[in-house]
Amino acid sequence: MATSQSSRSTAGGAGSDLQEHFDATIALNQRIEPRDWMPEGYRKTLIRQVAQHAHSEIIGMQPEGEWITRAPSLRRKAILFAKVQDEAGHGLYLYSAAETLGADRAQLTEWLIEGRQKYSSIFNYPTPNFADVGVIGWFVDGAAICNQVPLCRSSYGPYARAMVRICKEESFHQRQGYELLMTMMRGTDAQREMVQDAVNRWWWPSLMMFGPPDDNSPNSAASMAWRIKRHSNDELRQRFVDMTVPQAAKLGVTLPDPELRWDQERGHHDFGTPDWDEFQRVISGDGPCNAQRIERRRTAHEEGTWVREAAAAHAAKQATRAHKGAAA
Amino acid sequence: MSDDHVYLSLAEGHESGDERWAFGTGFEDPLYGVDTAVPDGVDTAELAASCLALGDDALVSTQRLAEWTTRAPELEEEVALANIGLDLLGQARLLYARCGQVDGTGRGEDAYAYFRDAEDFRPVRLAELPNGDFAFCVARLLVLSSWRLAHFHHLTASPDPVLAAIAAKGVKELTYHRQYAAEWVVRLGDGTEESHRRMRAALEQVGPYLDELFTAYDAQEEVAAVLRQVTQAAGLPFPAGQSLPGAGRDGDHTEHLALLLAELQSVARAHPEATW
Numbered sequence: 001m002a003t004s005q006s007s008r009s010t011a012g013g014a015g016s017d018l019q020e021h022f023d024a025t026i027a028l029n030q031r032i033e034p035r036d037w038m039p040e041g042y043r044k045t046l047i048r049q050v051a052q053h054a055h056s057e058i059i060g061m062q063p064e065g066e067w068i069t070r071a072p073s074l075r076r077k078a079i080l081f082a083k084v085q086d087e088a089g090h091g092l093y094l095y096s097a098a099e100t101l102g103a104d105r106a107q108l109t110e111w112l113i114e115g116r117q118k119y120s121s122i123f124n125y126p127t128p129n130f131a132d133v134g135v136i137g138w139f140v141d142g143a144a145i146c147n148q149v150p151l152c153r154s155s156y157g158p159y160a161r162a163m164v165r166i167c168k169e170e171s172f173h174q175r176q177g178y179e180l181l182m183t184m185m186r187g188t189d190a191q192r193e194m195v196q197d198a199v200n201r202w203w204w205p206s207l208m209m210f211g212p213p214d215d216n217s218p219n220s221a222a223s224m225a226w227r228i229k230r231h232s233n234d235e236l237r238q239r240f241v242d243m244t245v246p247q248a249a250k251l252g253v254t255l256p257d258p259e260l261r262w263d264q265e266r267g268h269h270d271f272g273t274p275d276w277d278e279f280q281r282v283i284s285g286d287g288p289c290n291a292q293r294i295e296r297r298r299t300a301h302e303e304g305t306w307v308r309e310a311a312a313a314h315a316a317k318q319a320t321r322a323h324k325g326a327a328a
Numbered sequence: 329m330s331d332d333h334v335y336l337s338l339a340e341g342h343e344s345g346d347e348r349w350a351f352g353t354g355f356e357d358p359l360y361g362v363d364t365a366v367p368d369g370v371d372t373a374e375l376a377a378s379c380l381a382l383g384d385d386a387l388v389s390t391q392r393l394a395e396w397t398t399r400a401p402e403l404e405e406e407v408a409l410a411n412i413g414l415d416l417l418g419q420a421r422l423l424y425a426r427c428g429q430v431d432g433t434g435r436g437e438d439a440y441a442y443f444r445d446a447e448d449f450r451p452v453r454l455a456e457l458p459n460g461d462f463a464f465c466v467a468r469l470l471v472l473s474s475w476r477l478a479h480f481h482h483l484t485a486s487p488d489p490v491l492a493a494i495a496a497k498g499v500k501e502l503t504y505h506r507q508y509a510a511e512w513v514v515r516l517g518d519g520t521e522e523s524h525r526r527m528r529a530a531l532e533q534v535g536p537y538l539d540e541l542f543t544a545y546d547a548q549e550e551v552a553a554v555l556r557q558v559t560q561a562a563g564l565p566f567p568a569g570q571s572l573p574g575a576g577r578d579g580d581h582t583e584h585l586a587l588l589l590a591e592l593q594s595v596a597r598a599h600p601e602a603t604w
Contacts, residue, residue: 070595071604077394078418089407187604307402
């Protein structure tokens with residue numbers, strides 16, 4: 001609908017009016033809705049970002065999902081099962097938001113499996129101990145909240161509205177993760193060691209979740225101008241560090257960064273530089289679990305083909321039967 | 329919405345006063361206001377055994393449903409199977425807790441789930457079988473939810489008010505589980521040649537485990553009525569087959585149970601002194 005509108009208007013020479021209206025909407029901090037005209041670059045950037053976010057939710061089910069069957073208490077099992085289910089729900093809303101831009105969910109899934117679209121590099125790290133579940137909640141959901149709360153005011157309506165619900169659920173997950181860690185820190189020495197071990201492994205990858213430094217972030221400028229994105233990677237990274245340091249102190253764990261200290265003058269924490277070479281390797285496919293994560297998604301998708309085909313065939317038969325019934 | 333402070337902006341409209349975390353963790357207690365004293369005349373040993381066995385069915389089923397996580401044929405099925413698993417996990421927790429209150433040991437839910445060995449579990453064997461394909465998943469779910477629903481309907485009139493309350497909550501959940509499974513059995517039976525073949529095979533696999541259910545709780549009529557209606561709509565034969573000797577309720581189990589429990593219990597048993 002929107003595409004034909006855009007080509008028609010360009011052909012008619014009214015493209016600049018539409019562009020002006022779009023620019024004015026953005027400037028007034030108002031929302032762009034699916035039926036509104038939008039520049040193709042805006043549409044493509046959004047599809048890329050929303051799809052990447054959706055893929056991250058779905059792939060992100062794997063590292064923690066592995067622990068549902070082994071969660072060491074029924075309460076933790078319920079919490080974890082519900083959290084991983086929420087991630088599937090987040091993936092669903094986000095794929096739906098992408099569909100309002102003209103994308104097709106099945107196509108996006110293909111692109112994920114073929115490696116043509118990315119997902120957050122964080123989910124390419126393994127979860128060898130149960131404390132990882134807590135640390136993922138604390139760090140990864142915490143970082144996701146920092147990234148995503150500003151997106152609740154993103155210029156694209158369906159994405160912004162999806163983010164409101166997602167952020168609320170993620171704040172709940174973060175709290176649950178932190179509460180698990182608190183409980184473990186009050187437990188046995190072995191449990192405390194598990195927590196510190198998980199903190200050591202997840203800290204740097206979590207800082208990388210905000211993306212490359214601002215001076216090396218190719219897609220940021222356009223996204224900021226279009227108000228798809230509202231804060232720079234470095235600003236959000238700083239916000240996450242400032243938020244997490246006092247929580248780490250309260251928990252009694254050490255964040256594995258010797259350069260981490262409070263800078264009175266800046267009113268922020270100084271911290272070390274993540275290993276950006278590692279980041280590049282992981283997003284390019286050479287992280288510890290990239291192949292495994294994609295393989296799992298591929299297998300589920302392929303093994304589900306016959307089920308999806310059956311559902312479609314049944315729906316088509318039902319429609320035919322209803323049609324015949326109505327005709328008779 | 330302000331985004332200067334992530335937690336403040338998330339907490340807008342919530343009066344918890346705890347903006348650091350934005351949300352609390354309050355859950356509705358299904359036993360709120362229910363008198364937990366066991367009424368006179370109730371056989372506590374029988375009540376405990378009943379809670380334990382129904383808890384075991386639910387826990388083992390939950391474990392199998394959890395194994396579907398990240399492996400379901402579509403995202404909607406990820407969400408639905410997790411819902412069902414969570415409902416059953418909730419039922420297991422309440423039933424184990426009740427068992428601990430009435431069997432005289434005062435044990436909590438985790439003692440039953442994590443610190444009993446396979447030979448002390450009493451689930452029906454149909455729940456124990458490995459997942460197989462999605463057709464088997466919905467065939468098993470249709471049978472188990474229909475059977476459990478009939479049993480829970482009956483238990484809503486239990487002389488034990490706690491078990492009656494657990495059953496009343498469960499009836500609503502199980503009605504949805506049965507509906508979900510029935511819709512899929514019909515879709516798969518009617519869908520394509522492949523799905524029809526797989527659905528038929530799944531029902532054949534379930535057949536031999538039916539009688540065991542009715543020995544544990546006789547809902548043969550109710551379950552048969554559901555299966556007749558659903559298999560007819562799906563163009564499938566009614567599941568039949570030589571029933572297996574023995575019964576999970578008597579401690580006869582498949583070889584799969586011990587493995588399932590080994591996984592379930594692994595972390596808890598590695599850290600017996602820990603709290604989680």
